[in-house]
Amino acid sequence: MDSKSKTEAMRETAEDTMDNLRETGEEIQNRMGEFWETSKEKATQYARVTDQAIREKPYQAIGIALGIGLLTGLLINRSRSYNGED
Secondary structure, eight states: OOHHHHHHHHHHHHHHHHHHHHHHHHHHHHHHHHHHHHHHHHHHHHHHHHHHHHHHOHHHHHHHHHHHHHHHHHHHHHHHHHTTOO
16 A cells, blocks of 8 residues: 555545544434433423422421421531531
């Protein structure tokens, strides 16, 4: 194989690789777009369900939020005391 044919083969290989990368990039972009749309739809649906549950039982929702906040605060305080930040 002479140097011209080697150069041509390398150029074709590089072009093929670039084409494959472009196609893969486009496919990834399309899949990410679909994932984004699906995620937005699910988040909206979960927000509606949560809103409905809070409206139906507001005091229970307040109690749950208070409990989660208290538990989170205790865990943070506990981790600080273990790390010597007290």
